[in-house]
Amino acid sequence: MENKFKILESKFDIEEPTIGHFNRFQNKLKSKNNSKKKTSFYKYIAIAASLLLLVTIGFSKIQSSNGIELADVSPKMEETQDYFTSVIHLELEKIELLKNTDNKKIIEDAFLQLQFLEDDYNKQTLELQDNNDNKKIIFAMINNFQQRITVLQNLLSKLHDFEQLKNTKNEINNI
Helix, strand or coil: CHHHHHHHHHHCCCCCCCCCHHHHHHHHHHHHHHHHHHHHHHHHHHHHHHHHHHHHHHHHHHHCCCCCCHHHCCHHHHHHHHHHHHHHHHHHHHHHHHCCCCCHHHHHHHHHHHHHHHHHHHHHHHHHHHCCCCHHHHHHHHHHHHHHHHHHHHHHHHHHHHHHHHHHHHHHHHC
């Protein structure tokens, strides 16, 4: 063993870093962290813009269904529709803030459910056009809005659970 150490003795790195090496290293780490924060901010803006575009397209489909909207039935129904659409927008904004590559599939699945509900709502607007006094159709339309909100709230709950699970795993890995 001693022979091995004598052979390798000249190959050991015994040089000390230059003065200020640690400070330069810390500054480089800080600058990398700052650039990551800027990138993630722009990423969230891009995601928010894409989701807003998606929502706008979805609601324009509802408006162009050539049927009668709840808002067209009475002023009370207009208030009801405005309330539900504002709640849906708020929930979508919350989802947008939580959206990342890890939970993309969960969000896409929920949006497929929302698209199904929007298509169903479009059918209901056409049915209401044919029979605008039918309370069952109006109730079904209100129920459709409630189901969309439920889907979004369930999605938010799943995203929060997923995030907590991810944070717990990170804490365990850091220990």
